[in-house]
Amino acid sequence: MTTAVDVSQRWDELAAVKDELAERDWFPGTSGNLSIKVTAVPLTFLVTASGKDKRKRTPEDFLLVDKDSRPVEPGALKPSAETVLHQKIYEKTQAGCSLHVHTVDNNLISDLYFEEGEITFKHQELIKAFQIWEEDGELKVPIVENHADLDKLADAVAERIEPGVHGVLIRNHGITAWGRDAFEAKKHLEAFEFLFSYQVKRELLRR
Ligand SMILES: CSCCC(=O)C(=O)COP(=O)(O)O
């Protein structure tokens, strides 16, 4: 059962994450969407309303949706166009929070490594953010095509989820990253973006 207290607590957590990502300027041109799980069975989650400037904090920032990404209560607010991606993450993982942002670095990496289908990070301290502690441990980030059909896109992302995958890049679009809760999802997203930024600069220096 969803209680008003659960929704309000999760709302505040997601709003705090949204503020922090906004400070990093990770929502250019109204892009990006965020969600947080409220109940597991049946699945309900708060998701950002579509088309809004996610840098602003308003009482209409999020709405509660059900297991089919439909609003729990009728109203004027539309859930993110990409809500079904969040739904698939909750269906396929134990995630409690899912974050999607468009950055120049994640777009460049998704394009540069698209043909390989993934990018692998090794010998980087920050892969410890993903609990990889071995000296030769590797972090793989799958890359999928940016299908215009969002159900197809969500299926393509879901197909690449396996143990050890904490985020999927969408070619020239952005990344969807997740974690057990808001803290872990943000930690993963920040670590991914650090690694992408490093790799972009490394490629530039090499050329
Ligand atoms: C203006 S960016 C195009 C849509 C998109 O990729 C995105 O992340 C934002 O869509 P939403 O419906 O969640 O506002």
Ligand SMILES: [Zn+2]
């Ligand atoms: Zn997007």
